Amino acid sequence: MTTILQLEGLGKQLHPPDGPWLFRDFSASVAEPLIISILGKSGQGKSTLLRILGRLTAPDRGSMRLQGRDVSQWTPEAWRMTVSYVAQQPVMLPGSVEDNLRAAAFLHQRSFDLTQARQWMEQIGLDHLDWNSGAQQLSGGEKQRLALIRTLLLRPAVLLLDEVTSSLDSISKQATERLLVDLHAHSGTTILWVTHDWEEARTTSQQIWFMADGRLLEDADSRTFFDSPRTEEARAFLRSSHLLAESLEGIR
Ligand SMILES: Nc1ncnc2c1ncn2[C@@H]1O[C@H](COP(=O)(O)OP(=O)(O)OP(=O)(O)O)[C@@H](O)[C@H]1O
Numbered sequence: 001m002t003t004i005l006q007l008e009g010l011g012k013q014l015h016p017p018d019g020p021w022l023f024r025d026f027s028a029s030v031a032e033p034l035i036i037s038i039l040g041k042s043g044q045g046k047s048t049l050l051r052i053l054g055r056l057t058a059p060d061r062g063s064m065r066l067q068g069r070d071v072s073q074w075t076p077e078a079w080r081m082t083v084s085y086v087a088q089q090p091v092m093l094p095g096s097v098e099d100n101l102r103a104a105a106f107l108h109q110r111s112f113d114l115t116q117a118r119q120w121m122e123q124i125g126l127d128h129l130d131w132n133s134g135a136q137q138l139s140g141g142e143k144q145r146l147a148l149i150r151t152l153l154l155r156p157a158v159l160l161l162d163e164v165t166s167s168l169d170s171i172s173k174q175a176t177e178r179l180l181v182d183l184h185a186h187s188g189t190t191i192l193w194v195t196h197d198w199e200e201a202r203t204t205s206q207q208i209w210f211m212a213d214g215r216l217l218e219d220a221d222s223r224t225f226f227d228s229p230r231t232e233e234a235r236a237f238l239r240s241s242h243l244l245a246e247s248l249e250g251i252r
Pocket residue numbers: 013014015022040041042043044045046047048049
């Protein structure tokens with residue numbers, strides 16, 4: 001495996017120059033192809049980290065290298081075509097479902113892969129949609145999946161996913177997870193995946209980043225993290241996640 005992304009001492013300060021640090025000293029290597037889940041309690045800065053990696057937010061400290069080249073040697077556009085972010089709250093572009101699907105091809109002057117778009121729409125459970133209908137009228141879960149496919153059509157080497165299954169029912173969620181795992185297996189796409197669903201993380205990912213106390217507390221292969229987490233913070237996090245899952249199971 002080769003290193004595609006190298007993070008060195010990344011930090012984000014809430015109110016620079018004197019405010020507290022949301023996180024700092026975040027250093028890690030991303031080897032390709034891997035699926036890495038990013039776990040941690042709310043407010044640890046997981047989304048902010050993804051936005052930094054997607055060059056949508058600037059870090060207050062630290063550096064990043066992509067494919068061996070420092071961030072300063074990349075234009076933001078070229079970086080974002082290689083490392084692409086899918087937001088938790090999907091933003092639909094004005095126009096139809098098809099306009100949204102064609103957006104990446106249009107913006108980057110590439111040909112539109114109609115066969116691939118149809119196949120992914122079907123695989124993700126959106127084959128019922130009329131491509132001429134307005135994208136703004138879709139349900140939250142439909143928008144979330146359409147935004148994901150719109151980004152997949154860019155064919156990024158690294159995909160940054162921010163809770164992309166959070167609005168989905170269990171069947172759509174499983175279909176989405178399967179599509180992403182298949183894509184990773186067949187195309188070697190590297191995925192950094194923020195999720196609150198530890199079961200999703202355990203079943204899809206080979207590696208876990210666990211954020212707590214304003215830093216990357218654990219960077220471990222998935223089995224090691226779930227079977228024998230190194231820190232008390234991770235053990236407490238997993239205990240509370242298990243308890244929550246059990247109580248939700250009881251309600252069902
Ligand atoms: N540029 C910024 N300036 C000020 N505050 C910010 C900035 N970016 C993020 N924050 C704050 O940092 C905190 C962490 O946000 P973030 O969404 O990254 O955490 P998270 O771990 O992804 O949380 P969740 O799991 O709830 O989505 C939040 O309180 C947010 O309001």
